[in-house]
Amino acid sequence: MAAGDIALHSAEALAGPVGLERGLVEQCRRGDPHAFARLVALHEGMVFNLAARLLGETEEARDVAQEVFLQVFRTLGRFEGRSTLKTWIYRIVVNQCRNRQRWWRRRRKDRSCPIDALTPADEARLAEAGTRMEGPDERLERRERARAVQSALARLSFEHRAVLLLREVEGLSCEEIAGTLSLPEGTVKSRLSRAREALRRALPNGGEEVR
Numbered sequence: 001m002a003a004g005d006i007a008l009h010s011a012e013a014l015a016g017p018v019g020l021e022r023g024l025v026e027q028c029r030r031g032d033p034h035a036f037a038r039l040v041a042l043h044e045g046m047v048f049n050l051a052a053r054l055l056g057e058t059e060e061a062r063d064v065a066q067e068v069f070l071q072v073f074r075t076l077g078r079f080e081g082r083s084t085l086k087t088w089i090y091r092i093v094v095n096q097c098r099n100r101q102r103w104w105r106r107r108r109k110d111r112s113c114p115i116d117a118l119t120p121a122d123e124a125r126l127a128e129a130g131t132r133m134e135g136p137d138e139r140l141e142r143r144e145r146a147r148a149v150q151s152a153l154a155r156l157s158f159e160h161r162a163v164l165l166l167r168e169v170e171g172l173s174c175e176e177i178a179g180t181l182s183l184p185e186g187t188v189k190s191r192l193s194r195a196r197e198a199l200r201r202a203l204p205n206g207g208e209e210v211r
Helices: 003-029 033-055 058-078 085-106 120-130 139-155 158-169 174-181 185-202 204-210
Strands: none
Touching: 003 033, 003 058, 003 085, 033 058, 033 085, 033 158, 058 085, 085 158, 085 174, 139 185, 158 174, 158 185, 174 185
16 A cells, blocks of 8 residues: 555544545545545445334335435535534435335325344344334244334334434434435424334334343
8 A cells, every 4th residue: 555545544443434435425425436435435335224113124125225316416516514424325315215115105105015134233223213222132932023023114104214324323413314305303302202102012012022
């Protein structure tokens, strides 16, 4: 590795994730194709996983992920830095998934199916949002809980599913979710409360079977 490259990587490490993102954005604006490839590499896992959880369909999620990065590429010049780049990309993912579901409804196509993109830790956080539960001590119990949570999550409205995933899985604060969804923070908090209650009701026996 050349001395200049070493210096660049050292500066990025000191800047941290936010500083790295800002640096990549500036490089992208200057037309550096390698910078955009690195930006995609940083966020492609998050984009695909969130899309898969919102849509419940992995093939559609791959299509959406491509659309998301195409939109990022086209509109990156308008990114003003008022939020983190990650939060800005979250907004694009949610909007693309919402548009995809509206497309399905117009054609009366039910594309919702069990979601297979949740990790055990994701499942635990979502289940805890709707009910108390013990840690995953046995594999069979974890699989049963996973199926119950995924099925319940798929039955929520898109808006409830979005706010719940952004909070419980992606770990965004209510303030960050408000910025992502362009909603007042109070609306986010009330919607999150309703989403948790809806998840609890959607779980078998109000969550009794996954405790």
